[in-house]
Amino acid sequence: VTAIAAPVVRRRRADAGTVLLGIWGVLGFVFLFFPVLVIVAYSFNEGRLLQSYRGFGLGAYADALSNSAITSGVQVSIYVGVFSALVAAVLGSLAGVAIARRRGARWIGWLTALLALVMVTPEIVNAVSLLPWFVTLGTEWGFTPLNAGIVRLIIAHSLFSCAVVTFIVRARMAGLSESLEEAAADLGAPPIRRFFDITFPLMRPAVISGALLSFTLSLDNTVLSSFVSTADATPFPVYVFASVRSSLRPAIAAMSTLMLLLTLVALALVAIVLITSRRRTGEGMSLASTLAGG
């Protein structure tokens, strides 16, 4: 009896398992989206305080776009995001190529360890160490550009992003053979020309997705920003964080919803870049493994 019954029971159990896993998965997605949807819903709150809902309206959006603290915060955020992404893209791609093409060199272990350390250091430790450093360099040693909040923010945001871009570019370059570059060298192309004609086009998808990830990481950054920013350059998350302690207004939810749309556009661009590059070259990383850090 057991021998006959076993397969039937097993198949039915597997189906039930799939259903249960499906329910678990859908509940997981509901959990992940819940507070995001709450924020979007409360951005249409007509009340004075974010937490207490007083009817539907678009007043918060008008408030957000006319509040100069919010709009200038967003401007600072976007400006810092763009420039820190540029710094990270340039430094990170160079390092990524170097690590991928010099496999086995002794310094690679040290550099990788340094980059890994940058990624695992808690942001708060990084933040409290950068603050005295900027003050020392800017006021005591006379590096006056470091007294500008914008410069401090760009530098601080670029550190983690440098590591991210390096690992993404390394993953991309490790999967590509060196023969094209060697062929170009044999044909007499000078190093600079080789880089721009061969190496850069090959790594471009990784650089672009790395830069866009750096941009979104910078937009997201609150801890580093709240330590190194100055009164004249306050990014949007720092403004929000200050409001958490006083009072949160629906305008913050409205601007956050707009910023979410901006992030979604950036993400969609990453997806498009990766998908088209994979179609064109027939290789490359899956979106998930790229975004998860290679």
Add this chain to the structure above:
Amino acid sequence: VTALALPATRVRGRRFRWNVGVLAAPVTVWLLFFFVAPFAVILWYSFGEKPSLYVTHDNSVLSFDRYVEAFNPAFFTVFGRTLQISLVGTLICLIIAFPMAYWMAVRLPMRFQGIAVALVLVPYWTNFLVRTIGWQIVLSPTSFVADISRSLGLGTPQLLYTTGAVQLGVVYNYLPLMILPLYVTLERLDHRLLEASRDLGANAFDTFRRVTLPIVMPGIAAGLLLVFVPLMGDYITPSVLGGAAGSMVGQQVASQFNVAQNWALGSAMAIVLMLAIIAVVVVFALLYRLLRALIDRYEHIPVLEGGA
């Protein structure tokens, strides 16, 4: 002509390799100057003291006193709570994420997997602080949750500013960091191995324990690391959801720099936090090795050799 050109190419090739190595120099200098040097500075500060009300630090007398001071009972309580929230939070993330990632990678049809990954990423790339504020709205006494509780006659629940609120917040905030590495590992899992295991008579549990689990161990390890490390140093989530009852070490460090202006003590606390994280990660790595060795010893399946 070819014979003459050959040595030249070789020289050029060597110069090319040298050039490539140099490309790593800018990032190294950048990180040494803006990551290693500042860290060295607070390490130095942590051996100093705060001499007077208006001075943040002084290193004329060097001692370990700040570390002794850092381990006062109040800090110890917060430190214990931080460790508890981090360990429990990491474990809950694993419990929620593993079935989700398994479902996404193994049971979901290929064409839906990209959408599922995007659905994990959208909340993750929403501003961390804003998502946390979303939970603050939900947990606050004026929210719809509190309204429902009142209409059921249960009174207004105290949800916000508790350790439970922080625990919920951190699990929520770091969950995607657990799902993604698990998904990436499970996606590469060869389904034929699972079928083979079933055909050879293993039941679902045995297949999971002896085939799936050993293969996804690296993904689990990556996920645990990716969640635990930032969680332990979290500063935003407890600030928004925790209040005084749910404060964590990150806030203690921050308040020494922001409020108390005691850079010496704050530095010592930051170093302690850093060392604690490294210690937990090292213990974890040792446990992982031990577990792997045990699995290799007792659960070894020679079939895998050919597959991997």
